[in-house]
Amino acid sequence: MKITEDNNRIIINDINDFHPDHIFDNGQCFRWEREIDGSYTGVAFGKAANINYIDDNIIINNASLNDFNEYWKDYLDLERDYGIIKRKLSEKDSHMGKAISFGYGMRILGQDKWETLISFIISQNSNIPRIKKCIKALCANFGDPIGEYKGKVHYAFPELEKLAQIDTSDLDTCRLGYRADYIIKTAKKVALDGGETLNRLDKIPPQDALEYLLSLSGVGPKVANCITLFSMKKYDSFPLDVWIKRVMHQIYGIEEGNVKMMQNYAAEYFGEYGGIAQQYLFYYIREISKYSNTGRINHTC
DNA sequence: AGCCAGGCCCAAC
DNA sequence: GTTGGGCATGGC
Numbered sequence: 001m002k003i004t005e006d007n008n009r010i011i012i013n014d015i016n017d018f019h020p021d022h023i024f025d026n027g028q029c030f031r032w033e034r035e036i037d038g039s040y041t042g043v044a045f046g047k048a049a050n051i052n053y054i055d056d057n058i059i060i061n062n063a064s065l066n067d068f069n070e071y072w073k074d075y076l077d078l079e080r081d082y083g084i085i086k087r088k089l090s091e092k093d094s095h096m097g098k099a100i101s102f103g104y105g106m107r108i109l110g111q112d113k114w115e116t117l118i119s120f121i122i123s124q125n126s127n128i129p130r131i132k133k134c135i136k137a138l139c140a141n142f143g144d145p146i147g148e149y150k151g152k153v154h155y156a157f158p159e160l161e162k163l164a165q166i167d168t169s170d171l172d173t174c175r176l177g178y179r180a181d182y183i184i185k186t187a188k189k190v191a192l193d194g195g196e197t198l199n200r201l202d203k204i205p206p207q208d209a210l211e212y213l214l215s216l217s218g219v220g221p222k223v224a225n226c227i228t229l230f231s232m233k234k235y236d237s238f239p240l241d242v243w244i245k246r247v248m249h250q251i252y253g254i255e256e257g258n259v260k261m262m263q264n265y266a267a268e269y270f271g272e273y274g275g276i277a278q279q280y281l282f283y284y285i286r287e288i289s290k291y292s293n294t295g296r297i298n299h300t301c
Numbered sequence: 302a303g304c305c306a307g308g309c310c311c312a313a314c
Numbered sequence: 315g316t317t318g319g320g321c322a323t324g325g326c
């Protein structure tokens with residue numbers, strides 16, 4: 001990885017398996033917006049940036065070398081060789097192979113735990129466009145402004161202490177529906193020790209981490225798996241949402257609605273990279289579904 | 302217009 | 315321990 005710093009811009013050479021669409025528009029994050037040039041502008045860890053991929057170079061605009069080393073390198077998971085993972089998973093079956101050739105530039109971001117927790121509580125029983133709007137409103141109303149960039153004021157994700165201090169009705173303006181109450185309850189519980197437990201979840205046994213997450217209001221198995229996958233580098237986490245349930249039934253032949261069997265099958269079949277496999281499949285199935293409305297997965301796509 | 306969305310809670314078995 | 319109705323909102 002060769003890094004160049006140039007006028008508040010970072011350029012990284014020699015990174016393969018990187019495509020902004022496959023990374024920022026695959027449902028793992030909700031705060032990045034596509035620009036007309038194919039780049040994405042957004043906020044992570046309280047830093048606003050614009051990221052693009054041109055001629056095999058990753059370009060991070062509005063970032064210092066310090067920002068890169070401290071945040072972006074890990075956030076973008078740049079030190080992982082996705083080539084190896086893709087080859088391993090592609091060998092599984094032709095569907096997996098197709099999903100990977102379709103979303104070849106996907107990477108699992110290393111997101112902030114608190115932001116991921118709240119974001120995926122919001123995500124439940126909703127759809128991605130609305131989730132993005134809800135989170136945008138939450139940040140604009142309760143996040144710290146972090147300055148203007150590309151003609152817009154950007155906001156950090158709301159601090160734990162901030163959401164722990166307010167009431168459910170204060171969130172009315174964010175249009176979160178019944179999830180507002182979950183968020184306030186969860187914030188108050190996480191804040192009991194200043195977020196210490198949450199921040200250490202990746203350093204304790206996975207079963208204990210899962211148990212803590214499931215004890216939080218609005219966090220069930222699916223949301224908990226998203227949190228551990230997208231913010232704790234637990235790549236065998238296999239979130240079963242409505243889309244992946246369809247995949248498990250229609251492609252892998254597992255009895256419809258049998259969640260336990262689906263989890264077991266994924267763990268056995270995909271193993272340590274189940275979560276990454278899941279994300280390729282999720283992106284693929286949703287994209288091809290945009291072009292058909294049969295309600296079934298088109299195996300020939 | 303009506304079904305669906307990166308599900309979870311809780312009461313009733 | 316499992317099951318299913320209810321849930322607030324808006325995308326399409």
